[in-house]
Amino acid sequence: MNREDVLSKSRYENKKGDERERLLKYQSYSISFAILAASLMIVSFLSYLNVIHGKIRMGEITFSLYELTLFLLFEFGIIFGLSRFVLLKKKVSLIWILISFAGFLMLFLGIYGVGHAG
Numbered sequence: 001m002n003r004e005d006v007l008s009k010s011r012y013e014n015k016k017g018d019e020r021e022r023l024l025k026y027q028s029y030s031i032s033f034a035i036l037a038a039s040l041m042i043v044s045f046l047s048y049l050n051v052i053h054g055k056i057r058m059g060e061i062t063f064s065l066y067e068l069t070l071f072l073l074f075e076f077g078i079i080f081g082l083s084r085f086v087l088l089k090k091k092v093s094l095i096w097i098l099i100s101f102a103g104f105l106m107l108f109l110g111i112y113g114v115g116h117a118g
Helices: 003-013 019-048 065-088 092-109
Strands: 055-058 061-064
Touching: 019 065, 055 065, 061 065, 065 092
Parallel strands: none
Antiparallel strands: 055 061
16 A cells, blocks of 8 residues: 555545544533533522522513523433433433423423413
């Protein structure tokens, strides 16, 4: 095999980046999303304790800061679980999806007093 064939094959194999780069990219996404989820949990908890508070209005519906952060956390959980299930084929991710979806539904349906008009 001549030099050009080796270089051509190497370029083709590394077209999407080398293995180390892909691993670091995946880890950086995981760390970023973990920090995002932790931040939302902290804001939600502080809002629950009335340390911080606020209202967010979307059309005719008003949400408290606590309700919005819970909504975002459950949404994050559903997306995280789905992506892990699809990409990694981990069946345990289905449990994550079900728990997050159940929380999302309870929040959406008003069990936590969410979505009151005004």
